[in-house]
Amino acid sequence: MFNEEEYSRVDVKGVYVTSSGVGMAPVVLLEDTGGRILQIFIGVAEALSIHSALNNEIAPRPMTHDLFVSVLDRLKVDVEKIVVDDLNEGIFYARMFLKIDGEEVEVDARPSDSIAIALRTRSDIFVRTDILDTVGVTRDELKNFFSFEDEMLE
Amino acid sequence: MFNEEEYSRVDVKGVYVTSSGVGMAPVVLLEDTGGRILQIFIGVAEALSIHSALNNEIAPRPMTHDLFVSVLDRLKVDVEKIVVDDLNEGIFYARMFLKIDGEEVEVDARPSDSIAIALRTRSDIFVRTDILDTVGVTRDELKNFFSFEDEMLE
Numbered sequence: 001m002f003n004e005e006e007y008s009r010v011d012v013k014g015v016y017v018t019s020s021g022v023g024m025a026p027v028v029l030l031e032d033t034g035g036r037i038l039q040i041f042i043g044v045a046e047a048l049s050i051h052s053a054l055n056n057e058i059a060p061r062p063m064t065h066d067l068f069v070s071v072l073d074r075l076k077v078d079v080e081k082i083v084v085d086d087l088n089e090g091i092f093y094a095r096m097f098l099k100i101d102g103e104e105v106e107v108d109a110r111p112s113d114s115i116a117i118a119l120r121t122r123s124d125i126f127v128r129t130d131i132l133d134t135v136g137v138t139r140d141e142l143k144n145f146f147s148f149e150d151e152m153l154e
Numbered sequence: 155m156f157n158e159e160e161y162s163r164v165d166v167k168g169v170y171v172t173s174s175g176v177g178m179a180p181v182v183l184l185e186d187t188g189g190r191i192l193q194i195f196i197g198v199a200e201a202l203s204i205h206s207a208l209n210n211e212i213a214p215r216p217m218t219h220d221l222f223v224s225v226l227d228r229l230k231v232d233v234e235k236i237v238v239d240d241l242n243e244g245i246f247y248a249r250m251f252l253k254i255d256g257e258e259v260e261v262d263a264r265p266s267d268s269i270a271i272a273l274r275t276r277s278d279i280f281v282r283t284d285i286l287d288t289v290g291v292t293r294d295e296l297k298n299f300f301s302f303e304d305e306m307l308e
Contacts, residue, residue: 045199046218061245064200064218067263071222071252074259075229091215098225105228109221 002097007083007126008032012054012115015047028115029142030084030127036136038084038127040092046112053119065116072121076100079121082114085128087135155260156251161237161280162186166208166269169201182269183296184238184281190290192238192281194246200266207273219270226275230254233275236268239282241289 010030018027018039026047030038042050049065051057062070072079078099086093094114098105118125164184172181172193180201184192196204203219205211216224226233232253240247248268252259272279 043199045197061247061264062262062267063264064222064267067261067267068218068222068225071250071261072225074261075231075252075254077229093215096225098229100229107221107225107228108216110215110217113216113218113221 002081002083002126004126006128006130007085008034008036008129008132010038010125010127012050012119012125013037014054015042015051028112030115030125032127032132032136035138036132037139037142038132038136039142040084040111042110042112046110046116049116050112050119053116065113065120068117069120072098072117079117079123080104081124081126082109082118083126083128084111084114084131085126087131092131156235156237156280158280160282160284161239162188162190162283162286164192164279164281166204166273166279167191168208169196169205182266184269184279186281186286186290189292190286191293191296192286192290193296194238194265196264196266200264200270203270204266204273207270219267219274222271223274226252226271233271233277234258235278235280236263236272237280237282238265238268238285239280241285246285 010032013029013031015026015028017024020041025041026044027039027041028050049063080097080099082094082096084092084094092111094109094111096107096109096114164186167183167185169180169182171178174195179195180198181193181195182204203217234251234253236248236250238246238248246265248263248265250261250263250268
């Protein structure tokens with residue numbers, strides 16, 4: 001189930017390293033068309049994978065998400081969209097919407113995997129608008145969150 | 155294409171950390187029924203994923219290979235087997251054999267991803283026998299490869 005009126009389309013602005021409650025951690029930033037930004041803490045491997053996809057880097061051997069997309073392609077499965085649609089106790093939840101032979105299949109996933117795959121399949125990424133209303137920040141507000149030690153993962 | 159006569163079935167003996175040419179690195183050990191062991195250096199994320207599968211650990215949120223298997227399941231795709239079938243300049247190559255609607259699909263993959271997925275789908279793992287003939291070691295020989303600092307990833 002997906003009611004587009006309840007969702008905002010977002011772009012992936014990049015992956016950065018920032019301070020979290022447990023030390024430095026990678027974060028992916030999603031931005032809607034109104035300039036609101038969502039920060040999602042993710043794992044290191046997933047951050048590197050998103051970073052590679054954003055920079056069109058092709059690994060000599062298929063990395064896990066590359067293999068994922070290669071398998072979906074060989075099985076003639078379309079990634080229609082991915083949606084970040086819940087936030088509970090600081091954990092974001094996402095779903096992937098796949099289509100095979102005209103049949104839609106929804107799969108529970110982490111935002112990081114979903115984003116890493118959506119970037120490789122050029123699929124739309126949506127966030128439920130009330131999540132952006134609640135925890136989205138502006139670019140100016142974002143500066144208060146990021147410390148001077150923050151660096152892009154490069 | 156897969157000619158079973160050219161292959162040996164192996165079990166995954168575990169993931170360990172050992173010294174490589176570039177420092178400490180995770181390694182997965184595969185053992186055939188004759189006690190010959192193949193060592194394959196793998197990435198940290200893939201090692202943790204294989205380790206979790208070997209110990210039947212279930213993460214609170216689906217990790218990347220868990221998502222992979224969940225998608226294959228939802229798409230009614232069987233993982234028939236995975237095979238490690240080439241070794242070139244120190245890099246091992248693998249293939250996953252998938253079956254969907256009776257049709258077999260082969261996908262080029264890294265051994266680490268293939269093993270992480272095969273453990274979760276309880277699929278057979280094969281290694282081309284001439285690779286075991288060339289670089290397989292016995293348990294006794296393995297002791298010479300492992301240093302005292304080697305530890306299981308736990």
